[in-house]
Amino acid sequence: MTFDSRIINLFGIDLPIIQAPMAGANGSAMVIAVSEAGGLGSLPCAALDTEQVRAEIGIIRQQTSKPINVNFFCHTPPDPDPAREATWRETLGAYYDEYGIDINDVPPAPNRSPFNEDFCTIMEEMKPEVVSFHFGMPDPALVDRVKTAGCKVICSATSADEAVFLEQHGCDAIIAQGYEAGGHRGMFLTDDIATQAGTMALVPQVVDAVSVPVIAAGGIADGRSIAAALMLGASAVQIGTAYLFTPESLATDLHREALRSARDDQTALTNVFTGRPSRGLINRVMRDVGPMSDAAPAFPTAAGALAPLKAKAEEKGLSDFTMLWSGQAARLGRETGAGDLTRTLAEDARKRLAAFDTF
Amino acid sequence: MTFDSRIINLFGIDLPIIQAPMAGANGSAMVIAVSEAGGLGSLPCAALDTEQVRAEIGIIRQQTSKPINVNFFCHTPPDPDPAREATWRETLGAYYDEYGIDINDVPPAPNRSPFNEDFCTIMEEMKPEVVSFHFGMPDPALVDRVKTAGCKVICSATSADEAVFLEQHGCDAIIAQGYEAGGHRGMFLTDDIATQAGTMALVPQVVDAVSVPVIAAGGIADGRSIAAALMLGASAVQIGTAYLFTPESLATDLHREALRSARDDQTALTNVFTGRPSRGLINRVMRDVGPMSDAAPAFPTAAGALAPLKAKAEEKGLSDFTMLWSGQAARLGRETGAGDLTRTLAEDARKRLAAFDTF
Numbered sequence: 001m002t003f004d005s006r007i008i009n010l011f012g013i014d015l016p017i018i019q020a021p022m023a024g025a026n027g028s029a030m031v032i033a034v035s036e037a038g039g040l041g042s043l044p045c046a047a048l049d050t051e052q053v054r055a056e057i058g059i060i061r062q063q064t065s066k067p068i069n070v071n072f073f074c075h076t077p078p079d080p081d082p083a084r085e086a087t088w089r090e091t092l093g094a095y096y097d098e099y100g101i102d103i104n105d106v107p108p109a110p111n112r113s114p115f116n117e118d119f120c121t122i123m124e125e126m127k128p129e130v131v132s133f134h135f136g137m138p139d140p141a142l143v144d145r146v147k148t149a150g151c152k153v154i155c156s157a158t159s160a161d162e163a164v165f166l167e168q169h170g171c172d173a174i175i176a177q178g179y180e181a182g183g184h185r186g187m188f189l190t191d192d193i194a195t196q197a198g199t200m201a202l203v204p205q206v207v208d209a210v211s212v213p214v215i216a217a218g219g220i221a222d223g224r225s226i227a228a229a230l231m232l233g234a235s236a237v238q239i240g241t242a243y244l245f246t247p248e249s250l251a252t253d254l255h256r257e258a259l260r261s262a263r264d265d266q267t268a269l270t271n272v273f274t275g276r277p278s279r280g281l282i283n284r285v286m287r288d289v290g291p292m293s294d295a296a297p298a299f300p301t302a303a304g305a306l307a308p309l310k311a312k313a314e315e316k317g318l319s320d321f322t323m324l325w326s327g328q329a330a331r332l333g334r335e336t337g338a339g340d341l342t343r344t345l346a347e348d349a350r351k352r353l354a355a356f357d358t359f
Numbered sequence: 360m361t362f363d364s365r366i367i368n369l370f371g372i373d374l375p376i377i378q379a380p381m382a383g384a385n386g387s388a389m390v391i392a393v394s395e396a397g398g399l400g401s402l403p404c405a406a407l408d409t410e411q412v413r414a415e416i417g418i419i420r421q422q423t424s425k426p427i428n429v430n431f432f433c434h435t436p437p438d439p440d441p442a443r444e445a446t447w448r449e450t451l452g453a454y455y456d457e458y459g460i461d462i463n464d465v466p467p468a469p470n471r472s473p474f475n476e477d478f479c480t481i482m483e484e485m486k487p488e489v490v491s492f493h494f495g496m497p498d499p500a501l502v503d504r505v506k507t508a509g510c511k512v513i514c515s516a517t518s519a520d521e522a523v524f525l526e527q528h529g530c531d532a533i534i535a536q537g538y539e540a541g542g543h544r545g546m547f548l549t550d551d552i553a554t555q556a557g558t559m560a561l562v563p564q565v566v567d568a569v570s571v572p573v574i575a576a577g578g579i580a581d582g583r584s585i586a587a588a589l590m591l592g593a594s595a596v597q598i599g600t601a602y603l604f605t606p607e608s609l610a611t612d613l614h615r616e617a618l619r620s621a622r623d624d625q626t627a628l629t630n631v632f633t634g635r636p637s638r639g640l641i642n643r644v645m646r647d648v649g650p651m652s653d654a655a656p657a658f659p660t661a662a663g664a665l666a667p668l669k670a671k672a673e674e675k676g677l678s679d680f681t682m683l684w685s686g687q688a689a690r691l692g693r694e695t696g697a698g699d700l701t702r703t704l705a706e707d708a709r710k711r712l713a714a715f716d717t718f
Contacts, residue, residue, distance in 0.1 A: 002716045016718055159624040160690075179538060180557040194627040194650050195641070198539040198557030200587060201578030201687035205623040208690075219560030228559060228587035230718075231711060264564040265518040268553040282554070291553050328560035331519075331567075346718075352590060353717040357361045358709045359375055359589075 006213035007173060007236035010152055011130055012067045014038030015346040018215060019338065020240030021071030021132065022183060023047045025325065028059040030248035033338035035066035040130065042069040050118045057126045067129035072115035075135045078298035089305050091295045099312045109304025115142065124149045136188030137169045156186025158196055160209040165189060167210045175238055176206040178218025182241045182327030184278040185269065193269050193277050193292065207233035221332035223348020241327040246338040254319040262330035273323040275302035284320035365572035366532060366595035369511055370489055371426045373397030374705040377574060378697065379599030380430035380491065381542060382406045384684065387418040389607035392697035394425035399489065401428040409477045416485045426488035431474035434494045437657035448664050450654045458671045468663025474501065483508045495547030496528045515545025517555055519568040524548060526569045534597055535565040537577025541600045541686030543637040544628065552628050552636050552651065566592035580691035582707020589712065600686040605697040613678040621689035632665060632682040634658035643679035
């Protein structure tokens, strides 16, 4: 079996490297740098409104003619749940006291918008080469419109079952997101984190379960792990954490500092920041309240009650309430530009694959 | 970078494949078959007494002159804790009622013996080429004696920190046990399963942290994953679950049946069977009581209270209380002899490595 070129052919890219969309941590600058280098840059739109999405894609299209990916969340926004919200604020009560915050002054979290008609219309207008979804798929009618516009559609699966579901719902390729991955888990057929498979186990089982090409994600951060993912049968890789170290990243100084000293055993999946399981570097609130808490309200509303604590602590230089998203391989990161990183990762993987004599 | 031949040279084996020691699920027959095929067969001694260890090694030595591995647990046996034991039996009370078992008739669990003077003396006599430990290392004086006898010493690490500890305590090589691995996690510097890294993330970070060669374990079950592990920088792989399908395996029919229908998302780490986290296929008691339970007493005593339930349920053909150890890649297993499996795995990995043209 040789290199599976389906993804680079499908997307029209040179290198089998997709920069993971990281809501809040990357915008147009990183997309431009990665796509210009021959990978696939990804614009995360989960925290953007329609005007921002249009503006960011506009900037990208002015600066590169290379293929790009535009990413949306596909959660169902929760109904207001005042009782649960009250329990959550009570759980955090001691922190409010510590920082002299009046619980009643804390505004509710803004409800993030999942992929919808308005975003779909922008996709039809701006026709990014790839549109990716997280937390399952949007309404089939919207998927049809996106595909009719000529965009390739991909989505994250955290199990072979989810991968089969995605293939049946029109995905042109599937991101197999292993347990190691930083940020939000794309899981949508289950909410049980105990059964989530690591990348080494997940990728071959997803490859065997579907006929579309598979993109490996989770714990991939250098040439060794890219080469390994291709050996597993992946047609490309999606890399997030390694791009957080680049100047194009929007990661805060506190986040970068935490990443620089990260080790393999310092992350956990937590729902305390947003209400959905997401992997980040362990900090005070994760340790005290989580990492998983039954008290955390539904995604994305958990974030509201933490916002004032985050702001006050960050003023003091503390990341006690900050979401420090990171996968398990942050330690493999290096500080360089996003374009250079893309080229270097590809070159390292190529060298490793080419030089390897068998045993 | 080419294939790292340090492990095959260190152990004197032909193929970079170590059959994982599986207490209760393999004995001498599997060791002989794997070692004869050119891999490293491993005899698990955690559930054996000194006479059984001597007898099993005797049988192996009569049937193969190839190198073998003999494996021991290195836990600290717990002091009796009647209060905790009572809580545990109470937790299982409804099951006792269902099966008409009198709690007072349930004998305590036998306390498994960790590696000790007696076992050490047998190692000095029988000189297996490799001695492996799980749950950390024994007393340094015992390690010295084992090494003086000419045995190579290896042990499992579940983090880069544990790997560094093991190198500093005399290990000639380190097994990097990823989150995907079936059976007991070898973790010994922490008991926090939330921070455990997957194989894809763990192996390169362990390789970077130590100077001794690294054996990758966890989610490795076919030629693809062996090739991937070598790309990550491992010098060999350790494979467990795939060997449970072989005729040499001592796995029960119930266990085999569960393995045959296993999928990537049907295992979890659980402490309900023994008191320490171990990965198995999810069954009734794991679902009801766990998978992780604060009520489970210390390793290995949790097993005692479950023993009569296991026996009664198995009589009815139910595996509701049976430890169905499995890694996350059972689905990649195939039914063939342990020797043939070893050769086929090696051949598949070789082909994949040799044929791979780069992108």
